[in-house]
Amino acid sequence: MPEFSESVLVLTDDADDRERASDGRSHYGVYLAARFHQITYGGDYADTMDFAIWAWQIATSPVMSPGYLRIRPDVAAITPHLTEDSGLVMRIDIPLRHHALAHRPARVDDWTRERNTWDDNPRWTRLAQPEPTGDRPTLLTTASLLVPVGDEHVIVGTARKPGPGLIRDAKRAVKALAARVNDHAHLVNALTGGTR
Template sequence: MPEFDQSTLAHTNDADDQERSDDGHSRYGAYLRINASQFHDEGYPLTAAQFAMAAWRTATGPVMAPGYVRIRPDLHHLAPEAAGEDYDRLALRITVPLRHYRLHPDPGIRFDDWQRDRSGWDDVRFNRLVEPDADRRPALLASATLLVPVPLSLLPVPTQTRPGPRLTAEAKLAVNALVDLANHHAQRIHSLTGGAR
């Protein structure tokens, strides 16, 4: 299974998807069938942007857990969203928590900060940061959001409105294009966090 590193914010794994499937083909495909109503507009195909958003929602938690798309645990958010004045474009929103000492070495007042999640489920190099208990003192919780425009030319134009092998293949193309775009910007996220959590 692919692992996370400083150049990987998300990944997919087709071998795992097939291995975990009930039909021997694709677990993600089964989730697409369950959520088939999300992949058409009253019987008509969605736009490439709408299709990519629906494919991503289905490929990630909470719809699919573990997801076909695995997101690095230290990110608070990674997903496409409608953008533009008429919401006819697409952007990839990547949100990462920042330890406040990275913003200013001494804010003058002692604040609590993001705390490492010690559940043991995450890759220790990319610990999930969670809110501290609210019973001690005020917490300064900073985060940064990188909003990346998605060129629609990267996305497949859906040809299917009904679940099946072609819809699954098109959905996988869409989410993999978004994963590749996110990973292309991983160094920017790495520079925000200083490479250390």
């Protein structure tokens, strides 16, 4: 079973994907087939970047839960976005506790630590928004890291219908983006101290 580490912000679990598959092949593939109409226009893909974005969105929560792609608990979200010049960036949102700020605000609540119910490793603690207490304000700080994705990291979908070809293309697309994100894990670790 794949595990998170200092160099892994996002991972895939193909064994779990097969195990959860209602079609006997791929749980992710079932989701792709059900949403294939969203990405094709007259049998063709709208854009090469669109395929990669579509595949990522389906592979992650809330569309799939648990997702084909799993995001390290100390990271709030990892999402693909098109830039104004039709490039692709991966946005990594990282909740930061007040101790990471140059000036710590006084008398305000901060993110709270939440136990991972699905992962026994306490190293990658998820931070959650606290419940309001009295009239005390809460300051939640999040850093967004934008990782550019060059064309060489974008897998173009070629399948013209749902099935093994679509699953192969989509898995290759999200794994390529995940590798690009994981190449920058050191920057996230620098923000969080490597652990919470």
